[in-house]
Amino acid sequence: xxxxxxxxxxxxxxxxxxxxxxxxxxxxxxxxxxxxxxxxxxxxxxxxxxxxxxxxxxxxxxxxxxxxxxxxxxxxxxxxxxxxxxxxxxxxxxxxxxxxxxxxxxxxxxxxxxxxxxxxxxxxxxxxxxxxxxxxxxxxxxxxxxxxxxxxxxxxxxxxxxxxxxxxxxxxxxxxxxxxxxxxxx
Amino acid sequence: xxxxxxxxxxxxxxxxxxxxxxxxxxxxxxxxxxxxxxxxxxxxxxxxxxxxxxxxxxxxxxxxxxxxxxxxxxxxxxxxxxxxxxxxxxxxxxxxxxxxxxxxxxxxxxxxxxxxxxxxxxxxxxxxxxxxxxxxxxxxxxxxxxxxxxxxxxxxxxxxxxxxxxxxxxxxxxxxxxxxxxxxxxxxxxxxxxxxxxxxxxxxxxxxxxxxxxxxxxxxxxxxxxxxxxxxxxxxxxxxxxxxxxxxxxxxxxxxxxxxxxxxxxxxxxxxxxxxxxxxxxxxxxxxxxxxxxxxxxxxxxxxxxxxxxxxxxxxxxxxxxxxxxxxxxxxxxxxxxxxxxxxxxxxxxxxxxxxxxxxxxxxxxx
Numbered sequence: 001x002x003x004x005x006x007x008x009x010x011x012x013x014x015x016x017x018x019x020x021x022x023x024x025x026x027x028x029x030x031x032x033x034x035x036x037x038x039x040x041x042x043x044x045x046x047x048x049x050x051x052x053x054x055x056x057x058x059x060x061x062x063x064x065x066x067x068x069x070x071x072x073x074x075x076x077x078x079x080x081x082x083x084x085x086x087x088x089x090x091x092x093x094x095x096x097x098x099x100x101x102x103x104x105x106x107x108x109x110x111x112x113x114x115x116x117x118x119x120x121x122x123x124x125x126x127x128x129x130x131x132x133x134x135x136x137x138x139x140x141x142x143x144x145x146x147x148x149x150x151x152x153x154x155x156x157x158x159x160x161x162x163x164x165x166x167x168x169x170x171x172x173x174x175x176x177x178x179x180x181x182x183x184x185x186x
Numbered sequence: 187x188x189x190x191x192x193x194x195x196x197x198x199x200x201x202x203x204x205x206x207x208x209x210x211x212x213x214x215x216x217x218x219x220x221x222x223x224x225x226x227x228x229x230x231x232x233x234x235x236x237x238x239x240x241x242x243x244x245x246x247x248x249x250x251x252x253x254x255x256x257x258x259x260x261x262x263x264x265x266x267x268x269x270x271x272x273x274x275x276x277x278x279x280x281x282x283x284x285x286x287x288x289x290x291x292x293x294x295x296x297x298x299x300x301x302x303x304x305x306x307x308x309x310x311x312x313x314x315x316x317x318x319x320x321x322x323x324x325x326x327x328x329x330x331x332x333x334x335x336x337x338x339x340x341x342x343x344x345x346x347x348x349x350x351x352x353x354x355x356x357x358x359x360x361x362x363x364x365x366x367x368x369x370x371x372x373x374x375x376x377x378x379x380x381x382x383x384x385x386x387x388x389x390x391x392x393x394x395x396x397x398x399x400x401x402x403x404x405x406x407x408x409x410x411x412x413x414x415x416x417x418x419x420x421x422x423x424x425x426x427x428x429x430x431x432x433x434x435x436x437x438x439x440x441x442x443x444x445x446x447x448x449x450x451x452x453x454x455x456x457x458x459x460x461x462x463x464x465x466x467x468x469x470x471x472x473x474x475x476x477x478x479x480x481x482x483x484x485x486x487x488x489x490x491x492x493x494x495x496x497x498x499x500x501x502x503x504x505x506x507x508x509x510x511x512x513x514x515x516x517x518x519x520x521x522x523x524x525x526x527x528x529x530x531x532x533x534x535x536x537x538x539x540x541x542x543x544x545x546x547x548x549x550x551x552x553x
Contacts, residue, residue: 016391019274019275020271020272020273020274020275021273021274021275021391021394022264022268022273022275022276022277022394023275023277023285023387023390023391023394024391025264025267025268025273026260026264026277026285026289026390027387029260029263029264029289030260030289030292030293033254033255033259033260033263034254034255034293034296035248037254037255037259038248039248042248050255051255051256051259051262054255054259054263055262055263055266055267058263058264058267059263059266059267059270062267062268062270062271063267063270063271072238072241073238073241073242073245074242074245076245077241077242077245080244080245080248081241081244081245083248084213084244084245084248085213088213129246130246130247141212141244141247142247144209144212144213144214145212145213145214145244145247145248146247148213149214150209150214150215150216151209151214151215152216154214163205165209166205166206166208166209167205167208168208169208169209169211169212169214170205170207170208170209170240171208172208173208173211173212173239173240173243173244174208174239174240174243176243176246176247177239177240177242177243180242180243180246
């Protein structure tokens with residue numbers, strides 16, 4: 001990949017953004033806009049909404065580069081968190097999905113969703129790891145992450161207790177984190 | 187944080203809060219529970235560490251979409267950012283097309299599959315046609331971009347200067363391209379892409395640092411010298427044309443430059459035309475030096491006066507003819523990607539003068 005060593009790159013780009021270097025903003029956009037736009041578009045299913053989120057996310061990073069804390073994770077992770085939060089907030093605001101779970105959610109996702117999610121993966125490594133998660137975990141992760149459900153709503157739609165939904169989310173991410181860490185240290 | 191340090195939670199409550207970590211990392215907690223957990227994270231190292239780990243893992247659920255954002259979104263997003271916070275170090279206007287075009291080509295390359303990297307792109311210029319694989323196109327772009335890079339003191343990607351035969355047009359371009367194709371053409375495409383991309387980024391970074399006066403730095407192409415502010419517009423132009431060659435070879439759509447960038451490219455071509463027209467005996471014979479009015483239509487619309495018989499415009503230009511042509515078509519002609527005798531153009535006045543200019547324009551192209 002035309003991607004420089006991540007940690008060093010993260011810190012350099014942060015410093016250059018902090019110095020107000022327009023060229024660094026361009027590099028940041030080129031590196032992460034497919035992820036930001038793709039994630040927002042997947043959650044919101046709207047090009048124009050995805051473009052608006054993309055403007056907001058890069059605007060935020062450009063205005064507040066100091067908010068990125070390398071000790072908390074990678075630049076990619078920070079930007080994907082900013083994107084996901086905004087996209088989910090907007091989805092809950094516009095779709096009438098209540099923020100804390102009373103009321104009926106949309107029908108469960110079509111069987112094709114997971115395949116779509118996986119087809120979107122460009123990194124075969126990540127794709128492999130996500131595919132190899134047990135089905136119940138994967139289903140719960142994708143329903144919440146891409147459909148903006150709270151864990152209570154997800155529990156209702158999947159017909160499982162809330163405690164089970166929470167447990168699956170934590171366990172699924174733990175497995176994913178462990179697999180990613182193993183891969184990255186190879 | 188000014189909140190008082192909380193007493194450690196009783197074990198049962200601690201487990202309940204910990205149980206929210208996965209849902210929180212997926213943004214799937216109601217607001218009050220998120221707030222509760224985030225207060226706890228400020229005081230509990232192990233939970234904070236797990237939170238960061240799970241948050242990072244959640245980020246990997248969103249792999250890049252194969253459908254890239256529209257190219258014009260880039261300038262819209264960057265502009266809206268620069269309104270929110272003024273940059274201290276600008277990308278000079280004359281480097282903006284290069285920054286945008288290299289990003290657009292890189293996005294195309296990101297989508298190429300292994301078999302597409304094996305296709306050969308047809309890259310015509312006025313002296314012939316090159317048949318290059320995408321990685322070889324990148325070697326060529328890297329070789330010529332290197333003229334600008336070395337002018338600013340960047341390391342030359344061409345190691346060990348190749349012998350340049352004297353008197354051959356474009357000898358330096360050809361020799362440097364051949365050297366890079368020989369050295370890197372057989373490497374993994376991603377490695378060649380990284381080589382090219384690193385230099386493009388370093389260039390945009392460096393010309394930003396050089397400041398407004400940096401545009402005057404002379405860039406030596408071997409056959410001629412032009413100021414960097416023209417050279418980078420030229421590099422953007424060639425990047426677009428060759429990217430389009432690659433896109434045609436793999437049957438992908440490819441967007442032309444934005445209107446302001448296209449206008450900069452047309453302006454450079456219009457200013458350079460007298461050099462390729464120069465010295466040709468004018469059809470006007472001994473009459474006063476002739477001038478042609480070039481009218482560009484389309485998003486980059488504008489007008490230029492082109493002296494046909496001299497490097498400079500006469501003091502009181504009186505055009506002998508007008509040529510009306512679409513901006514994109516004009517660029518393709520200047521890149522020798524169109525037949526000058528079959529161009530859809532509008533004209534008025536001296537037909538010979540119009541033909542002269544149309545036939546000269548492809549001479550702006552090079553290998």
